[in-house]
Amino acid sequence: MEYIQQNFNVNFSYGVFFSSNLFDPANTCLSSFLESKAEPAFQKKLLVILDGGVVAHHTNLPQQITSYLQTVRGFQLAPEIITISGGESVKNDLPLLFSLVDAIDKYGIDRHSYVIGIGGGSLLDLVGFAAAVSHRGVKHIRIPTTVLSQNDSGVGVKNGVNYKGKKNFLGSFAPPAAVFNDAVFLTTLDTRDWRSGMVEAVKVALIKDAPFFTWMEEKAVTLTAGDMPAMKELIYRCAALHMQHIGGGGDPFESGSSRPLDFGHWSAHKLEQLTNFELRHGEAVSIGIALDSVYSFLLGWIDESAMQRILTVLKNMQLPIWHPLLEMQDGKPSPVIVGLEEFREHLGGQLTISLLRAIGKGEEVHHIDLDLLYKAVTICKNNQ
Amino acid sequence: MEYIQQNFNVNFSYGVFFSSNLFDPANTCLSSFLESKAEPAFQKKLLVILDGGVVAHHTNLPQQITSYLQTVRGFQLAPEIITISGGESVKNDLPLLFSLVDAIDKYGIDRHSYVIGIGGGSLLDLVGFAAAVSHRGVKHIRIPTTVLSQNDSGVGVKNGVNYKGKKNFLGSFAPPAAVFNDAVFLTTLDTRDWRSGMVEAVKVALIKDAPFFTWMEEKAVTLTAGDMPAMKELIYRCAALHMQHIGGGGDPFESGSSRPLDFGHWSAHKLEQLTNFELRHGEAVSIGIALDSVYSFLLGWIDESAMQRILTVLKNMQLPIWHPLLEMQDGKPSPVIVGLEEFREHLGGQLTISLLRAIGKGEEVHHIDLDLLYKAVTICKNNQ
Numbered sequence: 001m002e003y004i005q006q007n008f009n010v011n012f013s014y015g016v017f018f019s020s021n022l023f024d025p026a027n028t029c030l031s032s033f034l035e036s037k038a039e040p041a042f043q044k045k046l047l048v049i050l051d052g053g054v055v056a057h058h059t060n061l062p063q064q065i066t067s068y069l070q071t072v073r074g075f076q077l078a079p080e081i082i083t084i085s086g087g088e089s090v091k092n093d094l095p096l097l098f099s100l101v102d103a104i105d106k107y108g109i110d111r112h113s114y115v116i117g118i119g120g121g122s123l124l125d126l127v128g129f130a131a132a133v134s135h136r137g138v139k140h141i142r143i144p145t146t147v148l149s150q151n152d153s154g155v156g157v158k159n160g161v162n163y164k165g166k167k168n169f170l171g172s173f174a175p176p177a178a179v180f181n182d183a184v185f186l187t188t189l190d191t192r193d194w195r196s197g198m199v200e201a202v203k204v205a206l207i208k209d210a211p212f213f214t215w216m217e218e219k220a221v222t223l224t225a226g227d228m229p230a231m232k233e234l235i236y237r238c239a240a241l242h243m244q245h246i247g248g249g250g251d252p253f254e255s256g257s258s259r260p261l262d263f264g265h266w267s268a269h270k271l272e273q274l275t276n277f278e279l280r281h282g283e284a285v286s287i288g289i290a291l292d293s294v295y296s297f298l299l300g301w302i303d304e305s306a307m308q309r310i311l312t313v314l315k316n317m318q319l320p321i322w323h324p325l326l327e328m329q330d331g332k333p334s335p336v337i338v339g340l341e342e343f344r345e346h347l348g349g350q351l352t353i354s355l356l357r358a359i360g361k362g363e364e365v366h367h368i369d370l371d372l373l374y375k376a377v378t379i380c381k382n383n384q
Numbered sequence: 385m386e387y388i389q390q391n392f393n394v395n396f397s398y399g400v401f402f403s404s405n406l407f408d409p410a411n412t413c414l415s416s417f418l419e420s421k422a423e424p425a426f427q428k429k430l431l432v433i434l435d436g437g438v439v440a441h442h443t444n445l446p447q448q449i450t451s452y453l454q455t456v457r458g459f460q461l462a463p464e465i466i467t468i469s470g471g472e473s474v475k476n477d478l479p480l481l482f483s484l485v486d487a488i489d490k491y492g493i494d495r496h497s498y499v500i501g502i503g504g505g506s507l508l509d510l511v512g513f514a515a516a517v518s519h520r521g522v523k524h525i526r527i528p529t530t531v532l533s534q535n536d537s538g539v540g541v542k543n544g545v546n547y548k549g550k551k552n553f554l555g556s557f558a559p560p561a562a563v564f565n566d567a568v569f570l571t572t573l574d575t576r577d578w579r580s581g582m583v584e585a586v587k588v589a590l591i592k593d594a595p596f597f598t599w600m601e602e603k604a605v606t607l608t609a610g611d612m613p614a615m616k617e618l619i620y621r622c623a624a625l626h627m628q629h630i631g632g633g634g635d636p637f638e639s640g641s642s643r644p645l646d647f648g649h650w651s652a653h654k655l656e657q658l659t660n661f662e663l664r665h666g667e668a669v670s671i672g673i674a675l676d677s678v679y680s681f682l683l684g685w686i687d688e689s690a691m692q693r694i695l696t697v698l699k700n701m702q703l704p705i706w707h708p709l710l711e712m713q714d715g716k717p718s719p720v721i722v723g724l725e726e727f728r729e730h731l732g733g734q735l736t737i738s739l740l741r742a743i744g745k746g747e748e749v750h751h752i753d754l755d756l757l758y759k760a761v762t763i764c765k766n767n768q
Contacts, residue, residue: 002402004624006539006559008631009393018386041734041750105553110732111638133517135730136544136555137637155390160520169489171520172556175390240388247392253521254495346519348494350425366425 012252016155016179016239018232022143023064031072033178034114038074044113047078047103049127051086051119054145057188065118075114078107086120088277091161091168100130109138114177116141120193121149121281125171128159132174139177145185147197147231148282151238155179157246157253166346167269173253181239183232194231195224195318196282201238202313203289207263208245210360212237217309220316259347260362263354264288267326269346270339274325286314287380290321294376295368296356306359311383322380337373396636400539400563400623402616406527407448415456417562418498422458428497431462431487433511435470435503438529441572449502459498462491470504472661475545475552484514493522498561500525504577505533505665509555512543516558523561529569531581531615532666535622539563541630541637550730551653557637565623567616578615579608579702580666583648585622586697587673591647592629594744596621601693604700641731644746647738648672651710653730654723658709670698671764674705678760679752680740690743695767706764721757 019029038044046069055061062081069077082103090096109115115138117127124142131140144154160171186194198216205213215237216223219230245261246252268288271279279287290311297307314321325336344351350366357363403413422428430453439445446465453461466487474480493499499522501511508526515524528538544555570578582600589597599621600607603614629645630636652672655663663671674695681691698705709720728735734750741747 002620004400004539004620004627005397006400006627006631007395007397008636009395010637011391011393013389013391016388016390039733044733101547101554105548105550108729110729112641112732133554133556135553135732136542136557155388158520163485164489166489169519170485170517172517173520236386236388243388243390247390252392253394257496345492345494348496348519349423349428 012157012175014176014178016181016243018181018183018236020183022180022182022184023061023068025068025071030180031068034072034075037177039112040074042112043076044074045076045078045107045109046072046114046116047107047109048081048116048118049100049103049123050081050083051123051145052083053086054119054185054188055083058185078103078109080107084123086123088122088272088281090126091122094161094163097126097130097161100127101134104130104134104138109134111135111138114139114141116143118143118145119149120144120146121153124149124154125159125168126161128174128176129161129171132159132172137174140174142176142179144179144181146189146193147186147235148193148200150181150186151197151235152200152242154181155239155243165273167273181235183228186228186231192280192283194226196280196286198223198234198317199282199285199289199314199319200242201234202310202317203263203285204238204241204245204261206289206293206310206356206359207260207354207362208241208360209237210358212241213313213359217313220313224317257347257349257352258364259352260354260364263356263362264292266340266343266353267291267336269343270336271323271325274335275323279320279323283320286317286319287321287323287326290314290380291326291373291376292353292355294379295373298372298376298379299355301363302356302358306356308383309359311380315384320384322377322384326377326380328374334374334377337370340368396541396559398560398562400565400627402565402567402620404567406564406566406568407445407452409452409455414564415452418456418459423496424458426496427460428458429460429462429491429493430456430498430500431491431493432465432500432502433484433487433507434465434467435507435529436467437470438503438569438572439467442569462487462493464491468507470507472506472656472665474510475506478545478547481510481514481545484511485518488514488518488522493518495519495522498523498525500527502527502529503533504528504530505537508533508538509543509552510545512558512560513545513555516543516556521558524558526560526563528563528565530573530577531570531619532577532584534565534570535581535619536584536626538565539623539627549657551657565619567612570612570615576664576667578610580664580670582607582618582701583666583670583673583698583703584626585618586694586701587647587669588622588625588629588645590673590677590694590740590743591644591738591746592625592744593621594742596625597697597743601697604697608701641733641736642748643731643736644738644748647740647746648676650724650727650737651675651720653727654720655707655709658719659707663704663707667704670701670703671705671707671710674698674764674767675710675757675760676737676739678763679757682756682760682763683739685747686740686742690740692767693743695764699768704768706761706768710761710764712758718758718761721754724752
């Protein structure tokens, strides 16, 4: 038998920029980036896909974007800025996905051109996937507008849409060409989005960075009340930890089983789905973190004071730490806890759940004791 | 402005195995590969998607596949082998794409499991894309069954489907987990597929490997008549050159403009489309190679004897070197030559066309002289 071995590395590199008022003519952050990518021999194109929820708060934004991007040397802006609604529902809409693919075709966005998504994490997931499958991948720039997308999903490498009720069933790993976090968009977030977006920072601190957790303990009340300098610091530190994990963790495209960043997420995904996304992602993750932290305590991995510190931070952020669907329902198992098997199927292979060995140190297990888990549910309920 | 730079490498590695009678119980090539990937903690799954055109010639194949794969330790075969038609038309069928995604869902193919595609290049392109977008990429194994797919597309890293009449508009770069070339499938190819599959070997030899071209000159007549040992050697050498280019060329996912492997392809894509795929891909590429070789001669890049050697090899392989659509049509420009701009749009950026500096040495240009191109058409016509 003859045999040829193929082996190569592909380098992925992108910057995450932290700025304010990106489309102010005086702000050259985005235009400088683009102009650094211009080529003398031909024009590159730009197509903007914008979150209607953002436009509702920033009504001049489409006009500002147009004025700003029309002056970028070497680039030609598509004649239309596409505005779509934001929120999780855009990920349930395959015709919308194809309408974006059609726009990429119609406006001649080729592999040298850029699709720019501006919005929350759901819109960015959708736009990133449309870009990733068109022409085998056109470049995309992300401008996340929420706390959650600025500190977590928007700076990462995944995209995706839901399919037949399964979250992110269709998607890919496709690093962005660049990410621009604009703090001005945070000023118009509603209270729930402002608060719940902090939870991924709590999560990543708990599994990786004890001093960051301590900092959040100190800041939780003022952060929750709207302290913007503190929020900017939270976003920066969370984004940096997230990016270090992707770039330095050895498995950026998740070919193995280990997914420590999923701490608190197995129950959260199911809670979101069971509540028809009335729970925000961050709220569901807050409940998930509380549950898995208490479970870690019941296993003897963290002590009671550590558990209480975690629950207190979440409560100080005005986030939920329990939900009735976590309990037995009329003598039947909790539909969330039944979802543990679904979570295993989604990841494939062995059940792999991240727990806490200490504040700042995650560790994975491959088995969950259901009796202990129901005890953890009760402790969460009693600590609300 | 604050800034975080992300930078990481992803390693891609896969083997291409050359064997015969893959599903003979005595042949452990495929089963050994799979068993090397087994894990004690859980079962991985296998889903086979099979080309109906292959089954027509190998009627026991579904039964053989089932018997063979059911015995692989650590793996569970899906209860159904999915048979679909082969040929380019499967790439025009989005509902078929989604039916494969549905099967991946239904049979619980997760990111540790494998989708195995068995068929020609079109089927493999479709199956590879369905796998690439499910769960952000499930592993796929390719078993190419034609000369063309065994020496070229099947050993590469691309997949894709056509969309709204645009070839490969939707697709991705997704290296396979492994490729198994089985020579037995070649014995039942029809004459046109056998012959036209050789043209990618002519192409890659012309741009990269003069001794391989000389070898094909010597073997062209016997290859065309059905010499299997020679064909195996042609496939091995062509696959190796193709893989070296991808792995060693510095741009496996084609982020830049340079695409030397597209030599002869700009007109070929258009000819396929304009003839409703009545021309095989390899036949169209043969015409494209002839045209671009003659154009290279008219530019003074290769001498007349080199040009004649190229045309002679193609003619000895009983492949076409001209098509009426290359000429002016009733005083209007050739619809193929008009397609030059479409080709540029597909790649984006500057027009980039590979030509020949010598047999064995490709070189790119960014401008085509249309008068000279029509002269090349006439020379091809007169040399048939």
